[in-house]
Amino acid sequence: MTRTSVHLVNRPSGMVEPSDFEVREGDIPSPAEGEVLVKVSHISLDPAMRGWMNEGKSYIAPVGLGDVMRAGAVGEVLESGAAGFQKGDWVQGTLGVQTHALVKGNELTKVDTSSVPPERYLSALGMPGLTAYFGLLEVGALKEGETVVVSAASGAVGAIVCQIAKLKGARVVGLAGSEEKCAYLTDTLGIDAAINYKTENVTKAMAAACPKGVDVYFDNVGGEILEAAMSLLARHGRIVICGAISGYNDFGAIRGPRNYMNLLVQHGRMEGFVVFDYHDRYGEGVAQLAKWLSEGKIEAKEDVREGGVRRYVDTLNLLFSGENFGKLVLKA
Numbered sequence: 126m127t128r129t130s131v132h133l134v135n136r137p138s139g140m141v142e143p144s145d146f147e148v149r150e151g152d153i154p155s156p157a158e159g160e161v162l163v164k165v166s167h168i169s170l171d172p173a174m175r176g177w178m179n180e181g182k183s184y185i186a187p188v189g190l191g192d193v194m195r196a197g198a199v200g201e202v203l204e205s206g207a208a209g210f211q212k213g214d215w216v217q218g219t220l221g222v223q224t225h226a227l228v229k230g231n232e233l234t235k236v237d238t239s240s241v242p243p244e245r246y247l248s249a250l251g252m253p254g255l256t257a258y259f260g261l262l263e264v265g266a267l268k269e270g271e272t273v274v275v276s277a278a279s280g281a282v283g284a285i286v287c288q289i290a291k292l293k294g295a296r297v298v299g300l301a302g303s304e305e306k307c308a309y310l311t312d313t314l315g316i317d318a319a320i321n322y323k324t325e326n327v328t329k330a331m332a333a334a335c336p337k338g339v340d341v342y343f344d345n346v347g348g349e350i351l352e353a354a355m356s357l358l359a360r361h362g363r364i365v366i367c368g369a370i371s372g373y374n375d376f377g378a379i380r381g382p383r384n385y386m387n388l389l390v391q392h393g394r395m396e397g398f399v400v401f402d403y404h405d406r407y408g409e410g411v412a413q414l415a416k417w418l419s420e421g422k423i424e425a426k427e428d429v430r431e432g433g434v435r436r437y438v439d440t441l442n443l444l445f446s447g448e449n450f451g452k453l454v455l456k457a
């Protein structure tokens with residue numbers, strides 16, 4: 126058996142190309158003291174990965190040229206040199222796009238896969254679930270009876286935001302890029318209205334769906350949808366900047382929202398956040414999400430793709446074409 130790893134060798138400009146990465150084969154390493162050898166099982170594919178490939182200052186250092194591509198993942202311990210871990214344990218951590226990872230024990234978290242599939246720790250019980258939870262309730266400060274608009278609403282973060290907002294007694298309006306995704310939002314998740322932003326006039330449809338204006342806009346996409354939500358902001362409305370996927374591959378001049386003065390007019394607030402801000406409270410978030418899941422109050426949807434780490438680039442790009450439906454995960 127060998128270890129297969131995917132290394133960033135070129136910083137993409139625009140969409141990621143297979144030539145931006147090199148696949149390497151090597152021996153499987155042995156753990157030194159304090160280290161754990163993990164057989165990677167499921168790899169989280171995230172829009173943020175596109176930003177990690179760029180040079181420059183961000184909330185996290187860029188992946189170095191030649192380095193294994195950074196990725197959150199779950200896997201099974203093959204061999205342990207670290208106290209507290211043994212062969213057969215399931216763990217979660219930043220394992221990278223590779224089949225085997227050598228990681229320090231203190232950088233891993235054990236997960237229980239006896240009643241939950243491993244990939245759930247990359248979706249509702251992992252980073253996207255926590256992003257939705259803290260982003261909506263802490264940054265968005267959602268209150269019962271308010272109107273929430275969510276973009277990329279059927280995705281990993283968006284679908285959890287929609288469901289928490291419903292649980293908290295909000296009117297929820299989601300935007301998604303296909304009829305199938307819109308039907309999932311209204312019929313399965315039970316939100317109040319869904320807008321297909323690819324076929325509808327977004328501003329008109331949003332105005333019709335939000336007769337009292339938008340109290341919280343949970344922004345996953347930026348661009349024109351952000352501008353539409355901003356134009357409909359209610360008094361003391363909040364815009365949560367979670368992401369701006371519409372611009373991640375765009376190296377041209379990205380225009381800011383032209384109507385930002387509406388924040389002044391409506392005494393509004395726009396605030397960005399990174400889920401890591403809430404690291405100290407992950408336990409609380411995961412416990413609440415797990416409770417809602419086990420009670421059937423929210424549901425998780427993962428889109429697990431086969432093909433192994435060699436399929437990394439093609440699978441990642443599904444996020445930008447909207448071909449994923451649910452949390453995108455690659456089986457290592």
Ligand SMILES: NC(=O)c1ccc[n+]([C@@H]2O[C@H](COP(=O)([O-])OP(=O)(O)OC[C@H]3O[C@@H](n4cnc5c(N)ncnc54)[C@H](OP(=O)(O)O)[C@@H]3O)[C@@H](O)[C@H]2O)c1
Nearest residue numbers: 172277280281282301302345367368369370371399400447
């Ligand atoms: N702040 C944080 O800590 C944090 C943490 C996690 C994620 N995020 C951000 O949250 C957002 C969602 O991430 P996710 O992991 O949940 O991904 P996701 O929603 O599961 O997948 C991305 C979706 O974005 C939509 N999309 C792609 N290009 C678009 C465009 N040009 N305009 C509008 N929609 C577009 C597509 O859905 P449609 O078919 O509906 O177009 C696609 O399925 C991203 O912006 C990500 O960077 C932020």
